[in-house]
Amino acid sequence: MVQRCPEGAVQDLSQVQDGHLDGVDDICSLSIVTEAALLHTVRVRSFRQQIYTRVARILISVNPFHSLPIYSAKYLKDFQDAKDSFDLQPHIYGTGHDALRGLAEGNKDQAIVISGESGAGKTESAKFLLSYVAECVKGRDLHGNGALHGLEARVLQTNPILESFGNAMTTRNANSSRFGKWLDLRFSQALGMKGCQITSYLLEVTRVCGQSEGERGFHIFFQLLQASNEGALKFLGLKDPSSYRYLKNSVLSAPGIDDRQNFADLRHAFNLLGFPEEEQMQAFQILAGILNLGNLEFFSTEDEEELRLEGDEPLLAAARQLRLPLEQLRQGLLRRKVVTGRDAIETYLRLDQARAARDGLSRMLYGRLFDWLIQRMNDGLEISNGHHPDGKEGRPNGTAPRLLGILDISGFESFATNSLEQLLINLSNEELQLQFNEAVFKSEIEDCLKEGIDLGATIQYEDNSDVVALIDGRGGMLDMLDEELAMPKATDATFVNKVLKAHSPSERLIVPKFQGTVGFGIQHYAATVTYSCDGFLEKNADRLPLETVADLLQASELPLLQEIGQSLEQAQRTSSPQRGRQSRSATCRFRNSLRQLMAKIQASETHYVRCIKPNAQNRPKEFTSVMVHEQLRYSGVLEAVRIRKQGFSCRMLFEEFLLRYRCLTLLAPGSSDRGATVQKLLEWAAEKLAVPGLRLGSRRSLTGMAAN
Numbered sequence: 001m002v003q004r005c006p007e008g009a010v011q012d013l014s015q016v017q018d019g020h021l022d023g024v025d026d027i028c029s030l031s032i033v034t035e036a037a038l039l040h041t042v043r044v045r046s047f048r049q050q051i052y053t054r055v056a057r058i059l060i061s062v063n064p065f066h067s068l069p070i071y072s073a074k075y076l077k078d079f080q081d082a083k084d085s086f087d088l089q090p091h092i093y094g095t096g097h098d099a100l101r102g103l104a105e106g107n108k109d110q111a112i113v114i115s116g117e118s119g120a121g122k123t124e125s126a127k128f129l130l131s132y133v134a135e136c137v138k139g140r141d142l143h144g145n146g147a148l149h150g151l152e153a154r155v156l157q158t159n160p161i162l163e164s165f166g167n168a169m170t171t172r173n174a175n176s177s178r179f180g181k182w183l184d185l186r187f188s189q190a191l192g193m194k195g196c197q198i199t200s201y202l203l204e205v206t207r208v209c210g211q212s213e214g215e216r217g218f219h220i221f222f223q224l225l226q227a228s229n230e231g232a233l234k235f236l237g238l239k240d241p242s243s244y245r246y247l248k249n250s251v252l253s254a255p256g257i258d259d260r261q262n263f264a265d266l267r268h269a270f271n272l273l274g275f276p277e278e279e280q281m282q283a284f285q286i287l288a289g290i291l292n293l294g295n296l297e298f299f300s301t302e303d304e305e306e307l308r309l310e311g312d313e314p315l316l317a318a319a320r321q322l323r324l325p326l327e328q329l330r331q332g333l334l335r336r337k338v339v340t341g342r343d344a345i346e347t348y349l350r351l352d353q354a355r356a357a358r359d360g361l362s363r364m365l366y367g368r369l370f371d372w373l374i375q376r377m378n379d380g381l382e383i384s385n386g387h388h389p390d391g392k393e394g395r396p397n398g399t400a401p402r403l404l405g406i407l408d409i410s411g412f413e414s415f416a417t418n419s420l421e422q423l424l425i426n427l428s429n430e431e432l433q434l435q436f437n438e439a440v441f442k443s444e445i446e447d448c449l450k451e452g453i454d455l456g457a458t459i460q461y462e463d464n465s466d467v468v469a470l471i472d473g474r475g476g477m478l479d480m481l482d483e484e485l486a487m488p489k490a491t492d493a494t495f496v497n498k499v500l501k502a503h504s505p506s507e508r509l510i511v512p513k514f515q516g517t518v519g520f521g522i523q524h525y526a527a528t529v530t531y532s533c534d535g536f537l538e539k540n541a542d543r544l545p546l547e548t549v550a551d552l553l554q555a556s557e558l559p560l561l562q563e564i565g566q567s568l569e570q571a572q573r574t575s576s577p578q579r580g581r582q583s584r585s586a587t588c589r590f591r592n593s594l595r596q597l598m599a600k601i602q603a604s605e606t607h608y609v610r611c612i613k614p615n616a617q618n619r620p621k622e623f624t625s626v627m628v629h630e631q632l633r634y635s636g637v638l639e640a641v642r643i644r645k646q647g648f649s650c651r652m653l654f655e656e657f658l659l660r661y662r663c664l665t666l667l668a669p670g671s672s673d674r675g676a677t678v679q680k681l682l683e684w685a686a687e688k689l690a691v692p693g694l695r696l697g698s699r700r701s702l703t704g705m706a707a708n
């Protein structure tokens with residue numbers, strides 16, 4: 001077939017070489033690397049069921065959307081026995097192999113960053129990695145006394161718990177993780193597993209109270225409703241999902257998700273991780289309480305003087321499940337204190353305020369329950385050996401644990417409407433991208449140094465530090481958002497105006513076309529995103545849903561709620577008086593955790609897994625090139641290729657070079673030494689053919705960009 005190309009576009013076409021069509025294992029093995037070659041290679045391989053492709057140290061993983069026989073014991077063993085993962089086909093086990101080898105040989109902690117859009121296969125990749133690592137280090141007990149026996153199995157059992165409470169069906173993925181996750185695996189010098197700590201990021205708690213069309217609430221609610229028909233959980237008195245405001249608009253069953261089986265797996269995991277039965281029951285009671293809280297409805301008396309509850313049934317059920325004093329819960333939901341001068345009077349909430357308080361309480365309870373679960377898992381997975389739990393310590397005497405971190409985090413997001421959550425996710429992607437570019441850039445320089453060639457300042461990478469500064473720097477958007485918390489008359493609109501005034505000279509900030517729009521655009525590394533700032537201040541303030549919530553929860557008969565109440569009270573007491581609300585803001589907490597995460601990644605040798613979703617319908621054997629190309633760009637892989645092209649994009653081993661340019665040896669006769677012959681040929685080509693940028697490495701002949 002002949003494809004016509006507009007004349008002006010001819011110069012943008014890339015030359016196709018044989019290797020570009022082969023579907024090679026490693027893009028960097030191509031003598032000339034182009035974006036088109038990358039896309040074509042990934043496509044060819046994915047049709048051959050080879051879902052993994054290497055771009056040097058980056059692993060591209062295309063979701064096959066059906067199970068493949070490539071995770072069997074045989075594959076596992078092949079990688080375990082391999083000296084170098086590059087001797088085998090690219091595979092997620094190869095990334096695990098590299099990281100473990102890095103731990104064993106090097107002096108640096110290791111990090112594996114898995115990113116990609118929703119449904120691209122991040123969580124599955126993280127699970128394959130974890131099983132590989134667990135299998136490799138199994139039984140390598142530090143003290144040889146069996147004390148750590150079973151820790152690897154326990155670490156694997158965190159998955160059912162995290163998935164039940166943190167995953168939900170969305171339109172893009174029936175088992176979508178609604179939070180980001182960093183797993184910190186700790187090893188002894190002999191690579192025995194010593195512990196694991198989990199950190200979560202940005203759990204989507206808004207999903208507790210409502211979901212978009214075609215989606216579902218968190219899996220755990222559906223598991224619990226199924227299980228509570230029978231046996232030990234009957235006492236919860238739960239009904240079907242249509243009885244609950246928070247679930248009745250949910251799609252009831254998620255394709256491929258077996259709620260009954262998953263609940264059995266959850267209970268097994270709880271037991272294996274040492275959650276006592278009473279604690280499990282308390283967690284289920286809190287969930288049942290949340291569902292009943294959601295059914296509370298309010299009305300104002302005719303004179304609008306008072307606010308009352310429509311029927312007491314949901315309140316009674318919620319108080320019963322949460323073991324809260326009934327009247328304290330009722331008054332907490334209906335009234336608040338207003339301070340006028342020295343006096344404080346009690347007044348009724350408005351209808352909208354009461355509904356917001358009800359949903360706020362439910363979200364807060366769910367979020368705190370999730371945090372508590374993680375804390376409990378962490379406590380059970382930590383084998384103390386005198387090291388610092390934040391992993392800050394170095395390894396001066398070789399006795400501190402070796403760390404392997406696995407990050408499973410949502411990729412860059414750009415939806416029809418983008419809010420504070422997208423801004424924070426995109427900020428984390430900007431930070432990771434900056435780190436990624438620096439690492440790729442550094443490895444390119446190191447690669448060439450190995451060939452005895454110093455690239456010096458000849459290559460550059462796209463520096464997105466200005467976007468990071470715009471959002472997260474001193475005086476940046478998030479600082480300004482925090483400042484608004486201290487301003488009594490601040491609104492989302494005043495925040496946007498201040499941002500536009502302070503930062504409009506920045507090329508990265510896009511000023512809205514229409515005056516009065518409460519929002520702005522940001523030119524991110526991947527694409528320009530328009531943010532709607534309605535609700536930014538409220539989300540950031542992260543106010544307690546009820547003034548009296550700390551006291552209320554401490555009055556519960558459930559120890560778990562008492563604990564949450566105490567931690568709320570403590571947080572109120574210890575928040576810095578100078579910075580007041582700012583130090584408790586949602587964005588401030590996120591920024592702190594992001595900084596800690598980046599510090600850990602920066603201190604590690606990092607491996608990257610870029611997961612790609614090949615089609616929007618989640619179908620096997622379908623490959624939408626435009627979609628894949630966009631993801632390759634968002635994931636920074638194209639930038640990695642671009643960096644490579646600036647240096648020596650065409651690299652050939654001496655044998656390969658001599659084979660291809662054999663005919664020229666007549667013009668520039670060489671010696672029997674292959675390197676010397678290549679050297680002569682390069683000199684000849686540079687002089688006679690005026691080809692610039694040719695260099696000779698120690699193993700390869702390298703051709704600079706100008707020569708392409």
Ligand SMILES: Nc1ncnc2c1ncn2[C@@H]1O[C@H](COP(=O)(O)OP(=O)(O)OP(=O)(O)O)[C@@H](O)[C@H]1O
Nearest residue numbers: 065066067118119120121122123124173175176177
């Ligand atoms: N290697 C694989 N082999 C077979 N199926 C896979 C593989 N990776 C992913 N899948 C399928 O794709 C689905 C989505 O994958 P996964 O949940 O890991 O995506 P994700 O990137 O973590 O999405 P989200 O960000 O929404 O959590 C899985 O439930 C599974 O059915």
